[in-house]
Amino acid sequence: MTEEPLPSVWARRPKEQQPGLTTEQIVRAALELLDEEGMEQLSMRKLGARLGAGATSLYRHVKNKDELIELVVDVVYGEVEVPDVVGRDWRPAAEKTAHSVRAMILRHPWVGPVLGQAGLGPNVMRLSEKMLRVLIAAGFDAVEADQAMNAMLSYVIGIAVSETAYLAMVKRSGSVEKHLAVLLQHAIWERTGEFPMIRAGFDAMKDRNPKKVRDENFDYGLQRVLDGLAARAATVRFGQ
Amino acid sequence: MTEEPLPSVWARRPKEQQPGLTTEQIVRAALELLDEEGMEQLSMRKLGARLGAGATSLYRHVKNKDELIELVVDVVYGEVEVPDVVGRDWRPAAEKTAHSVRAMILRHPWVGPVLGQAGLGPNVMRLSEKMLRVLIAAGFDAVEADQAMNAMLSYVIGIAVSETAYLAMVKRSGSVEKHLAVLLQHAIWERTGEFPMIRAGFDAMKDRNPKKVRDENFDYGLQRVLDGLAARAATVRFGQ
DNA sequence: CCGTTAGTGCGCACACTGTACGCATGAAGG
């Protein structure tokens, strides 16, 4: 600040970016900033600066910081792909959707804690609608399809968010994933008596590619959830 | 402040509370404050005031606000009950645990966004250990038990957190749950063409006790997850 | 008894936050 009290009058605002800000521009810039620096580095002033604008200018286009976040969250929901299902073969479509949601969350790690804030943005609605279509193809009625979608998305979101939290911890620890695993293992080893089961699991994971382990864990749970839904879909299709 | 420059010298510190603060006291007070006023109302100053202390005094016992939250989160994890499993009958124990986790999250709605921060507090470890014991009783080996636990807890946490987010939205809207549902329904109705599946679900839910609906939704997904795990446990018990 | 040491509480200060308010500017339309 106080860089130049008055750079005369000309070239006041050479062109800046665009004559005016747009809500869309703001949301896009916020998304960039979030992806680059994370949630607690997003401030209205920084966001304004990135757009060549003052902090309070943003409030002409966005009521709140909270509302801004709502908008951004809806945008990232828009990245989720739900394939159209053909015939009764719903399971591949469900799997693809689940993986797409997980990928979205891992791409935007800051989103976990605020996923609930999405409310009912258009992209969330579109995602729900398409997902429901998939499950109705599976044979569920409207009510049960809603429950099934809820179950599946809850699992996916729950595990993906916990993955990002784990990865954040790794990053905070400042070391690579493998190295941290060793540290953790030692911490567990010291308390083998107290936590034998945890230790057994840890020992078995040792020397395995952590990313691969995470992928497999995700898939394992997803298959169990889909198994449960498939079983139910089968009984539901034969009367009752 | 500036209430009394010098109330003489006596009764300087009549008794205050205790001679000194304790980490445990601080954590307990933070939990109270969080339950009463929610996450974004928790400030070090307010917390200090509640303990008859200054804000910065807390830093003698707690490194960070983040660390404080970690401690509180571990405390609420301690509220989860995992029944001991007798014999091979693991499913009731798993159900009870799942309901206990959900109840804990609904009791402390602020916990959702920071659940990942728990790291590896003692209560989290105890919960994991007991849960693993349950699943090993089901016939899983160490690795698969870990995956199964992850799947189940991810589902439970995912759905419970989304429930709290929904309830927060209801509260923000300032009306009762029923009334908001009607508003939402109208919003959907206006876009029937765009979202027929969502609308069908909404229409079916109409005039039903919302709390009961939430309870049933939770149970539905839980049963599907457990079905999937049970099926897998059955195959795993007969020689892989 | 005194002197030293260690632990604790806390006032102050700093950099930073979200955002309300009101003025300035510039385009649109009569």
Add this chain to the structure above:
DNA sequence: CCTTCATGCGTACAGTGTGCGCACTAACGG
């Protein structure tokens, strides 16, 4: 040309987390 209106932004306010250094108190060795 004058009015109206949307938009940008400087200023300000209340509040945040937390580093620093002083004050005090209790323990303990001499």
